[in-house]
Amino acid sequence: MSLMRRLLGVSALCLLLGSWSPTVAQTPRRPGIRTPDDPTASGPPGSRVPSPSPPATQLRPIPLRAATELPPPTRVVVRFAPSLSPGERARKVRRSGGLGFLDARFSDFSRVELPAGADPARVAETLAGEPGVLWAEPDRRCRALVRSMAGAATFDDPLLPLQWHHERIRLLDALDHNPPRGRGVVVAVLDTGVAFGLGSDFPVRRGIDLGSTTFLPGFDFVDGDTRAFDEGSVVDPDEPGGPRFGHGTFVAAQIAAVAGNGTGGVGIAPRVTIVPYRVLGLDGFGAFSHVAEAIELAVDSGADVINMSLGGDEGSTPLREAVERAAAAGVVLVAAAGNEAEDDEFAGDVTFPARYPDVLAVGATNFAGDRAAYSNHGTSLDFVAPGGGDNELVDGEIRDGVLAPSFLIEPDGRTIYAHFWATGTSFAAPQASGVAALLTSLGVQDPEAIRILLRDTARDRGPLGFDTDFGSGEIDALGAHRGVGFNR
Amino acid sequence: MTESNVEAPGETRRRGWGIPAAGLLSSLLLLPLAAPANAQDAEPLEELGQKEEAVPLQVRLGLRLGAFEMINSGDSYDAVFGDPLPLAGADLELRFASRWLARISAEYGEIDGEQVLLTDPPRPTGIETTLTYAPIHVSAGFLVGPDTPWRFVVGGGATLLRWEESGPSGSDSSTDPGGHLLLSLERTGDRWGIGGEAIYSSIPDAAGAGGASDFFEEDDLGGLALSVTLRWRIR
Numbered sequence: 042m043s044l045m046r047r048l049l050g051v052s053a054l055c056l057l058l059g060s061w062s063p064t065v066a067q068t069p070r071r072p073g074i075r076t077p078d079d080p081t082a083s084g085p086p087g088s089r090v091p092s093p094s095p096p097a098t099q100l101r102p103i104p105l106r107a108a109t110e111l112p113p114p115t116r117v118v119v120r121f122a123p124s125l126s127p128g129e130r131a132r133k134v135r136r137s138g139g140l141g142f143l144d145a146r147f148s149d150f151s152r153v154e155l156p157a158g159a160d161p162a163r164v165a166e167t168l169a170g171e172p173g174v175l176w177a178e179p180d181r182r183c184r185a186l187v188r189s190m191a192g193a194a195t196f197d198d199p200l201l202p203l204q205w206h207h208e209r210i211r212l213l214d215a216l217d218h219n220p221p222r223g224r225g226v227v228v229a230v231l232d233t234g235v236a237f238g239l240g241s242d243f244p245v246r247r248g249i250d251l252g253s254t255t256f257l258p259g260f261d262f263v264d265g266d267t268r269a270f271d272e273g274s275v276v277d278p279d280e281p282g283g284p285r286f287g288h289g290t291f292v293a294a295q296i297a298a299v300a301g302n303g304t305g306g307v308g309i310a311p312r313v314t315i316v317p318y319r320v321l322g323l324d325g326f327g328a329f330s331h332v333a334e335a336i337e338l339a340v341d342s343g344a345d346v347i348n349m350s351l352g353g354d355e356g357s358t359p360l361r362e363a364v365e366r367a368a369a370a371g372v373v374l375v376a377a378a379g380n381e382a383e384d385d386e387f388a389g390d391v392t393f394p395a396r397y398p399d400v401l402a403v404g405a406t407n408f409a410g411d412r413a414a415y416s417n418h419g420t421s422l423d424f425v426a427p428g429g430g431d432n433e434l435v436d437g438e439i440r441d442g443v444l445a446p447s448f449l450i451e452p453d454g455r456t457i458y459a460h461f462w463a464t465g466t467s468f469a470a471p472q473a474s475g476v477a478a479l480l481t482s483l484g485v486q487d488p489e490a491i492r493i494l495l496r497d498t499a500r501d502r503g504p505l506g507f508d509t510d511f512g513s514g515e516i517d518a519l520g521a522h523r524g525v526g527f528n529r
Numbered sequence: 530m531t532e533s534n535v536e537a538p539g540e541t542r543r544r545g546w547g548i549p550a551a552g553l554l555s556s557l558l559l560l561p562l563a564a565p566a567n568a569q570d571a572e573p574l575e576e577l578g579q580k581e582e583a584v585p586l587q588v589r590l591g592l593r594l595g596a597f598e599m600i601n602s603g604d605s606y607d608a609v610f611g612d613p614l615p616l617a618g619a620d621l622e623l624r625f626a627s628r629w630l631a632r633i634s635a636e637y638g639e640i641d642g643e644q645v646l647l648t649d650p651p652r653p654t655g656i657e658t659t660l661t662y663a664p665i666h667v668s669a670g671f672l673v674g675p676d677t678p679w680r681f682v683v684g685g686g687a688t689l690l691r692w693e694e695s696g697p698s699g700s701d702s703s704t705d706p707g708g709h710l711l712l713s714l715e716r717t718g719d720r721w722g723i724g725g726e727a728i729y730s731s732i733p734d735a736a737g738a739g740g741a742s743d744f745f746e747e748d749d750l751g752g753l754a755l756s757v758t759l760r761w762r763i764r
Contacts, residue, residue: 060577210599213656301571328606348569408639445707454591476675483646483648483652484646484647484648484649484652485647485648485649486648486649487649487744489744490646490647490648490744493647493740493743493744494646494647495738497739497740497743498698503576521697522646523644523654523655523656523697523698524643524644524645524646524647524652524653524656525642525645525647525739525740525741525744526609526640526642526645526694526741527602527606527608527609527610527658527660527694527736527740527741528605528694528695528696528701528736528739528740528741528742528743529696529701529738529739529740
């Protein structure tokens, strides 16, 4: 079956079930399923009833080509000495082969535009040698770290029993120890944007299960405006006009999906405020200079946690500096470890920005609890969280993926709002961000305290203690809420 | 009654507390069993008919009871345990004909605390965690001052600490070396002695791998132990 036909199958199914409006909670509550905000439901916290019967239709997962080679940089980023006048800066740029420069809106570096065919590395090298230039380098690229996705056929049922990753990190038990459930905490999602609008049409409508979530406006760095709506990123990079998946909406819903509303599943920290920053374009790629600016803006906007389900192969000076400033400001930074572990060119460690010491690097485990084959590993890995494996059926209707709501927009513009199974370290990172937000809402403010709580309470996997496959282990939301002792 | 019984109290005090540091230490330790500074305290053993035997080697066994404040990792310790750690132990002391002595002591203490969220201030979670603390000190000491019933010793030596932290999710234990300084003041009788002792220890690089000690960047499990001691001369 072709990719398009499978996607049309998702579409047809969603239309058939006809309940993907985020404002219509049609699903009857399943007895015995206790959602965190539902005091009337029966059963102890975290209790489960057997998963609902498998639906008649199951969709095969759609592999995404997340490991596609990054496109080359098209610009150069540079920081001039403050004493340099605009005229001197322009002359240096032109002497180095650039067309001109634009200052970043939310940071203190500049972007140099290049003529067609120019080599960014050579321009950067020449520019870096100019007096009064502090640094210059190609504006390196990053990508969304999704691995695969598939439609969930039961999206109009309460999906909590299918969210096996919650059980793995003991989320519901943790929420019992966390009355604020993230209230008052701002999580910045640096991604493809988020479906957080209040309109009725794509892209300004709101995602499923985000109906009562609080959002701050954010910024769209791709289009350069304040409408950070998720326009999706292409499922297949070789098919630029093909269907697009709401990667950022999926990530935001993983963190903030409303609990106790009788529809969908549960977010990790269901009462957080989300501020979306669109740094990944329709092709799924982005520039680290935009990520750096988004970090700076998020810090200025009062973000407590920054989730980055993206990564690139090489570091970036503006990105590193932004990360360091954010960490110094007390912001928790979380990033996906990367999905390239199976690639021949795997560098043996996590991607950037996860590799920076101030960033919590989160790898992925599969349903069986093993390191997902694609999940980058190495000495910079902090811990792992369920991110799914091959996205195949593993237990009844449960797939070896992470379940959350988002959307799929088809080439003809038709948009399917539904729940999807997705895999990738992109979807492990939000679990760490969500738990960090929960801890922050209890008053744990220091990023280092968050790191220690998550690290020291992670459930060890693989060889005893830290190892490069699992870091300190798989995060344990309940364990983190139990705190730490004197030395452990 | 000897003449000393009728001496003016002030004179007696000057003789009995002949070393200012000894008085300072005694005040510091708040010795509950220390005798008041009266005339009798000041009498040389010879005058009381309790002259110590001039043996080349005295051997004494002791018991000790006290409390330990982990001042070198104070933030971490206070966050999780709060109260001082009670310590009990025993020691063996060899006093040579000179004014030198050697002592080996072993102590054991245990305290319950609560796991904490690393907020400011740390927030207890109600999950119990237990610390056991068992130092062994090997010390050399020197008797300072005149040979009176009050013996003031300064010294120091090596420490070996065995410690364990255990909670519902498992336990960690380690044995770590360090050092210590000691001050003791003791009122001796014919075969017995009662007094107080302060030991300041340093056990570097023992903690800091996780939990509160990592957060506060504290790795030294040393601190100040104050003890009451009771010793018997067996030789």
